[in-house]
Amino acid sequence: MKHPRTVDDVMTHAVVSARLDAPVKEIVQSMRRWGVSAVPVLSAEGRVVGVVSEADILVKVPGEDSVGSVTAGSLMSAPAVTVSRGATIAGAARLMGRGRLKRLPVVDEDGRPVGVVSRGDLLKVYLRSDAEVAEDVRHELLTHLIPEGDTALTVRVADGAVTLTGRLPESVSTDLALRLARAVPGVVDAAAEFTTA
Structure with missing residues (x-):
């Protein structure tokens, strides 16, 4: 699926x-x-x-x-x-x-x-692969938060738990990024370790 x-x-x-x-x-x-x-x-x-x-x-x-x-x-x-x-x-x-x-x-x-x-x-x-979930999370973040061309974002998923790392633009809050990640079907939890741009 x-x-x-x-x-x-x-x-x-x-x-x-x-x-x-x-x-x-x-x-x-x-x-x-x-x-x-x-x-x-x-x-x-x-x-x-x-x-x-x-x-x-x-x-x-x-x-x-x-x-x-x-x-x-x-x-x-x-x-x-x-x-x-x-x-x-x-x-x-x-x-x-x-x-x-x-x-x-x-x-x-x-x-x-x-x-x-x-x-x-x-x-x-919840049966989706971690790779599929990671792809969807990355798509959501790049579509809604991260300016085009700024790809300093890493999305790791293990058993549905998402970890976001990399650089986040100053105009975007970590809370918003986490809310978007958690809204992706199949995500069971999300955490972030961002640095600001």
Whole structure:
């Protein structure tokens, strides 16, 4: 994986969903068939209006006698927490953390599903090689902070931990350089040993 920045870079593009009137049995069959633990529920217009999870089914279905009459619309958690495909990986992770969610439906501008992003998808950025992470950090710093032609910057990465050394222009703070480095997907920590220009 190279240069992941947004949810679109890591999400699963296939979406398993349910209609509002889908019965419990159909939802469970879809979950089992596709190996997912939750499905977005779609309105008649195809917009995500809620999510049905395994927990929703286990907690809200009163018993076997009522399974045939319970639908996605009565089981779903609503409104659905969704994310746009252009959202940052860090932003999606914060959204999941706040809601204690395992996955988020990814929607287009009209609220229609275009994918699903899971915790596992977001963790893929930590599988990137140190060389890829170093290249991205160097690119960010040279693009946003370091004047063209001033390449007295060294970026070392070991197991996702970044160390910045070299010369930093007087107009640029070390804190800003570290913030930019830490924002690169796959960076777990950053430290700097700069000299000023």
